[in-house]
Amino acid sequence: MPIIALLIIGAAAGFIATRAMRMQTDVITTVALGVIGALIGGLLLRFLLIITGWMAGFVGAVLGAMLLIALWRRYGPR
Template identity: 55%
Template structure:
């Protein structure tokens, strides 16, 4: 990510966060808060998506296995 873009997004995020939490801070601390918050939020989001991805994969695998068992029982075992 471009450093200028990161500073701009950090400034906006820090500004919004300091206003929501009613914190009086100067420009540099606001940008620092925003950048640090973006890093922490990004890591938490990546972790959450990784865990959800693993769970989604497990659910998909179980559903696929159930479908195969159903097809097997319906079309091969039922014909014998």
């Protein structure tokens, strides 16, 4: 069940992050960015997750996906 939740939250976070950073990607890339961003954000914002609950995890997922997009734009394929 946590894997399904990770995919759903990651997909939503990837969608919001790609739109916020004006990046056009396909569905698989959007979900992958969101899931990886969710993992990064989850690790970075673990403390907030404990204090404020799942909403902090979602915010962390969006921020992690945005960080990953910024790194992709800088160092990814051209």
